[in-house]
Amino acid sequence: MSGAAPVVVAHISDLHPTGIARFRPTDLLTKRALGWLNLALLRRKRHPYELLLRVMDDLRRDPPDQLVVGGDLVNLGVPEEFAASRELLGRSGLPAERISAVPGNHDRYTSDAHERRLFEVYFGAFARSAAPFPDDLFPFLQPRPGLTVLGLCSGWPASPIQARGTLGARQLGRLAELLRHPAARPPLVVAVHHPPIPHAEPLKQWLNGLHDWRALLELLAGTGAAILHGHRHLSLHWEVETPRGPLRVLGTPSASDQGGKSPRTAGYHRYRFGPDGFLGGERRIWNAAREAFELHELPVPERVRLEELR
Numbered sequence: 001m002s003g004a005a006p007v008v009v010a011h012i013s014d015l016h017p018t019g020i021a022r023f024r025p026t027d028l029l030t031k032r033a034l035g036w037l038n039l040a041l042l043r044r045k046r047h048p049y050e051l052l053l054r055v056m057d058d059l060r061r062d063p064p065d066q067l068v069v070g071g072d073l074v075n076l077g078v079p080e081e082f083a084a085s086r087e088l089l090g091r092s093g094l095p096a097e098r099i100s101a102v103p104g105n106h107d108r109y110t111s112d113a114h115e116r117r118l119f120e121v122y123f124g125a126f127a128r129s130a131a132p133f134p135d136d137l138f139p140f141l142q143p144r145p146g147l148t149v150l151g152l153c154s155g156w157p158a159s160p161i162q163a164r165g166t167l168g169a170r171q172l173g174r175l176a177e178l179l180r181h182p183a184a185r186p187p188l189v190v191a192v193h194h195p196p197i198p199h200a201e202p203l204k205q206w207l208n209g210l211h212d213w214r215a216l217l218e219l220l221a222g223t224g225a226a227i228l229h230g231h232r233h234l235s236l237h238w239e240v241e242t243p244r245g246p247l248r249v250l251g252t253p254s255a256s257d258q259g260g261k262s263p264r265t266a267g268y269h270r271y272r273f274g275p276d277g278f279l280g281g282e283r284r285i286w287n288a289a290r291e292a293f294e295l296h297e298l299p300v301p302e303r304v305r306l307e308e309l310r
């Protein structure tokens with residue numbers, strides 16, 4: 001790899017496509033009724049579908065080596081939404097092996113979507129593993145030229161007020177196995193929907209956070225991995241100092257959320273990796289007035305020590 005061009009990874013997340021699915025009354029029972037109200041009243045304006053088309057155009061025009069999709073590909077978890085997002089990713093022009101996708105809380109919005117394995121049905125081609133487990137797509141191991149992608153599932157059906165994430169002891173145990181796999185060659189890129197950094201406010205962490213974030217960071221300590229997440233709809237960047245070396249954590253904004261609160265603006269990240277790991281990256285943020293993506297620097301990393309995180 002020495003002297004070779006850097007590997008370019010594009011990182012999109014939280015597509016939340018609106019205006020594409022018609023919901024039947026039976027789709028809107030229980031938790032979906034609240035979600036539908038939210039969708040009808042708020043999300044439709046905030047997440048214009050056209051922005052997702054612009055992101056796909058940008059990926060087709062300037063293709064990355066690998067596209068990491070960080071989850072929340074739907075809103076209420078009905079099949080029409082999954083099909084529309086699958087079609088949307090196809091517009092990137094990238095073949096399936098150059099797309100890695102993990103589910104978010106919205107992809108497991110209800111027990112129904114979870115039990116019907118809708119994420120697996122529509123996006124399973126982007127979660128194929130070199131070391132598959134017989135009963136689950138996750139965690140997956142994807143050796144690619146110049147880096148290795150590991151994918152985790154943190155989204156599970158939760159109560160209507162919660163958007164929390166969990167990996168679980170079984171998945172973490174399997175991740176430990178994959179980290180020892182000979183095909184897991186560095187640099188490692190770990191894709192997960194929920195950020196592995198806890199919210200400063202305990203209530204927000206309980207409602208929206210990744211509950212076993214510490215177990216994940218302790219497991220990855222010493223690997224030098226870059227952990228790519230979504231869920232917060234913000235550009236975020238941390239360097240976590242662990243007793244066995246640093247880990248990088250990068251959160252990409254929602255590809256469609258133009259909620260108006262800077263820096264919660266729609267777009268995505270791109271990163272460069274060399275043989276020794278992360279080399280740098282950029283934000284591509286949609287400028288509605290100019291109808292073009294603007295290039296911005298990534299946020300300056302916030303340096304934190306693992307033992308001081310609470």
Ligand SMILES: [Fe+2]
Pocket residue numbers: 014016072104231232233254
């Ligand atoms: Fe989201």
Ligand SMILES: [Fe+2]
Pocket residue numbers: 072104105106163193230231232
């Ligand atoms: Fe989310």
